[in-house]
């Protein structure tokens with residue numbers, strides 16, 4: 039009793055001092071029919087980079103320069119899921135998930151991005167989907183997870199407004215071929231990463247550099263392409279196939295670093311630049327967020343850009359885009375602390391446009407990735423942020439996960455990460471009335487982590503990259519996740535929850 043009292047005193051004192059406390063856990067269950075999933079993406083797991091008529095994508099080409107990847111590696115073999123997909127299905131089945139989130143490789147089904155269809159590529163996804171169905175697992179399918187056919191990049195890629203036509207053609211093929219079996223479609227994974235890291239800073243494929251210009255141009259085309267794919271589904275496929283389509287945005291939590299008004303405004307501004315950029319046109323009032331409009335317009339004018347570096351939607355485009363998602367796909371990983379920092383007006387960069395500075399609390403647990411700290415409170419805050427600004431939409435957490443470099447099976451930090459992040463999803467549902475309808479762990483297994491190669495492992499299954507069999511072995515986090523799924527929530531006597539409070 040005295041112990042418990044002392045514990046609560048610590049919790050309260052901690053909160054007052056600005057220390058973030060994840061405990062106590064909420065012991066309760068998720069709604070019935072809650073979607074439990076694990077996630078991957080095509081380029082990160084499939085391998086078979088030139089198998090059976092697949093075309094090259096921008097990551098195949100970009101990584102031929104080994105200096106752009108931390109360990110100089112490529113995704114040419116990865117987890118070899120093109121051949122070993124049954125191992126993935128077995129792993130999923132042992133977890134007890136209801137859904138598997140994977141992506142289709144555009145260049146595998148359309149080697150040139152448009153035009154001729156590669157039937158063996160289509161057949162691969164049919165085999166995968168059939169294997170999932172046989173295991174009683176529903177597919178949740180992403181159309182675009184960063185692997186643009188190189189043939190389309192050669193025509194300007196996401197900077198070419200024609201990409202909305204190209205993407206619509208690709209979406210039509212996928213809905214036609216797989217739509218009878220796929221009831222959840224995600225058009226585009228993380229347009230922010232495509233726009234800023236692919237065409238802005240250029241740290242991802244295709245490695246184009248235009249941090250204050252290409253960023254917004256490609257972002258605009260990503261939104262329009264998404265909307266076209268959504269409207270196509272809505273008008274021609276949904277009436278018979280009866281599924282849902284939506285977009286997935288990566289939004290991490292920006293907390294004000296102190297209680298100054300300028301810091302609170304800076305944190306909200308950062309959220310708007312990261313999430314509102316795509317969410318406001320699609321889920322909000324139909325244009326870019328007011329604060330983004332104002333900052334980029336002002337800076338553009340001062341820098342001699344006319345028109346603004348941030349494009350404008352026509353009235354017709356607004357109608358196309360607004361409301362073009364049946365759910366809000368959220369990828370949440372981490373959080374940071376924010377203050378206002380007015381940047382030099384000469385800097386033409388999406389980052390500088392925000393006039394903020396973000397940092398981490400050194401007290402936060404780290405991970406195998408510099409950007410990823412363990413901040414489970416940010417999960418709940420981000421969910422509430424979406425609820426409040428976008429009219430309480432259905433949300434699917436389409437990614438959430440933790441990296442390490444060791445890749446050990448006894449991955450207790452990952453157990454901690456999942457426990458507290460998922461518990462914050464539960465609190466958001468039960469306490470805050472956020473309509474979260476599903477959750478996907480990133481990732482089913484260790485895989486090709488883009489520019490970090492195989493050095494950062496996000497799997498709840500390990501992959502034995504030392505042997506050609508590439509066998510999948512469950513980690514402690516996978517066992518923990520399976521237990522949560524079996525219980526559809528948290529109970530005191532789950533092995534990893536049952537710590538006494540000392």
Ligand code: PNW
Nearest residue numbers: 079227228231288290371409437480487
């Ligand atoms: C996601 N951030 O990207 C991707 O969807 C996955 O393909 C990837 O493997 C996973 O996260 C882990 O990195 C992110 O800067 C990219 O916060 C950037 C951030 C978060 C997620």
